Amino acid sequence: MFTKDSILSSKEEQQIVNAIKDAEKNTSGEIRVHIEKSNEKPPIERAQEVFYLLNMQETKFQNGILIYIAYETRKVAIIGDKGIHQHTGNDFWNAEKDLLIHYFKKEKYADGISVVVKQMGEKLKEFFPYDADDKDELSNEISN
Numbered sequence: 611m612f613t614k615d616s617i618l619s620s621k622e623e624q625q626i627v628n629a630i631k632d633a634e635k636n637t638s639g640e641i642r643v644h645i646e647k648s649n650e651k652p653p654i655e656r657a658q659e660v661f662y663l664l665n666m667q668e669t670k671f672q673n674g675i676l677i678y679i680a681y682e683t684r685k686v687a688i689i690g691d692k693g694i695h696q697h698t699g700n701d702f703w704n705a706e707k708d709l710l711i712h713y714f715k716k717e718k719y720a721d722g723i724s725v726v727v728k729q730m731g732e733k734l735k736e737f738f739p740y741d742a743d744d745k746d747e748l749s750n751e752i753s754n
């Protein structure tokens with residue numbers, strides 16, 4: 611299934627960055643996507659590690675969300691900081707993770723990530739509406 615160095619073309623990367631920008635127009639929350647080839651750690655554990663490596667715990671309202679993907683080892687995790695997690699609980703993250711996997715099985719990586727980003731934006735908006743003096747606290751670029 612995964613034999614390439616990347617699962618996304620540069621056009622698809624841009625599609626995802628645009629999805630993040632659009633999602634963040636409606637909320638103070640921050641969404642990041644991290645894609646790496648492989649990692650042997652349990653995906654949730656690795657996602658938490660990446661979360662801190664990217665300083666995602668630094669948002670004002672603790673409302674950063676990380677979509678973590680290790681494509682060669684086929685690991686996916688979605689985690690949110692305390693501020694958003696207290697409203698969603700694990701069921702939401704798990705449902706979104708399943709949705710992502712559903713798209714990945716059809717090799718629709720960019721579409722799957724974009725759809726999940728959009729839904730993260732909708733969820734964040736419910737609890738963290740956009741503020742007039744909002745800052746882009748975390749980069750919208752895909753990290754790896």
Ligand code: CA
Pocket residue numbers: 634637638639640744745746747
């Ligand atoms: Ca923001």
Ligand code: CA
Pocket residue numbers: 634640641746747748749750
């Ligand atoms: Ca951002």
